[in-house]
Amino acid sequence: MINNKEKYTNIIKAEANRLGFLSCGISKAGFLEEEAPRLENWLNKQMQGQMFYMEDHFDKRLNPTLLVNDAKSVVSLLINYYPSEFQNNDSYKISKYAYGKDYHNVITKKLRKLLRSIKTQIGDVHGRTFIDIAPVLDKAWAAKSGLGWIGKNSNLITQKVGSFYFIAELIIDLELEYDSPTTDHCGTCTACIDSCPTQAIVAPYVVDGSKCISYFTIELKDNLPQEMKGKFNDWAFGCDICQDVCPWNKFSKPHNEPLFNANPELLSFTKKDWEEITEETFNKVFQNSPLKRTKLEGLKRNITFLK
Known part of the structure; x- marks a missing residue:
């Protein structure tokens, strides 16, 4: 029963x-x-x-x-x-x-x-x-x-x-049947640690948020630190490097949520398009987008730093 x-x-x-x-x-x-x-x-x-x-x-x-x-x-x-x-391969990158x-x-x-x-x-x-x-x-x-x-x-x-x-x-406030934790399957792999260009993963399982490209391009409101120049690998908003290199992500499957689909214009952007982006284009392409968080001013700061 x-x-x-x-x-x-x-x-x-x-x-x-x-x-x-x-x-x-x-x-x-x-x-x-x-x-x-x-x-x-x-x-x-x-x-x-x-x-x-x-x-x-x-x-x-x-x-x-x-x-x-x-x-x-x-x-x-x-x-x-x-x-x-x-x-587009010839583009500044934003997190997926x-x-x-x-x-x-x-x-x-x-x-x-x-x-x-x-x-x-x-x-x-x-x-x-x-x-x-x-x-x-x-x-x-x-x-x-x-x-x-x-x-x-x-x-x-x-x-x-x-x-x-x-x-x-x-x-x-409802009691339910509770699930049990699974086991760790990272093993001896250090792909994420080895691939982080700013060395934000300071030890296995420990990320120094203040060194992460996502932090610099989204959270930091000051000028970007010069010692990080050349280390962002063309990431203009966020960063997926530590996920892209993870062997388990070869099992990733495309989502089925239409609202997460990219604006086709974004997918075709070249670096030149990013560098010349106007307020009008930004508002049209990124309407109700997470990129609104940095605003156009922050995005332009990031792109200038990448050039």
């Missing part, structure tokens, strides 16, 4: 699949004991750079019961963004996650549909949706939920589909 916890878990996972999530794993909400000293050490070494928001809400980052009253379960969800078409519409909006709508469906099918369930702008350690929860392991490049990796996906959560 199926108990309620198993029944509700099956409902949630079936709905997640129906809404287009790649996979769904569930953990018991509580304090992340193993992550606490790691996060504290990372912050003490100032590896957050100017991402000062990482210093905020330390306790909440480690304990979802401080974010949602009477939280019982963390439902972790993956959604694929690996593209079927790629940028930024090819389409802003994922925050796309995924938040799916999460809200999932929460509504849970309430409709199960009853009086309370919770909140999260997609990387709240103090939630999403990779830690996804790993705890058995969706993959955190690799040497600090990304969540799965054997079946690699690492090109977004991670989101529902934190709810």
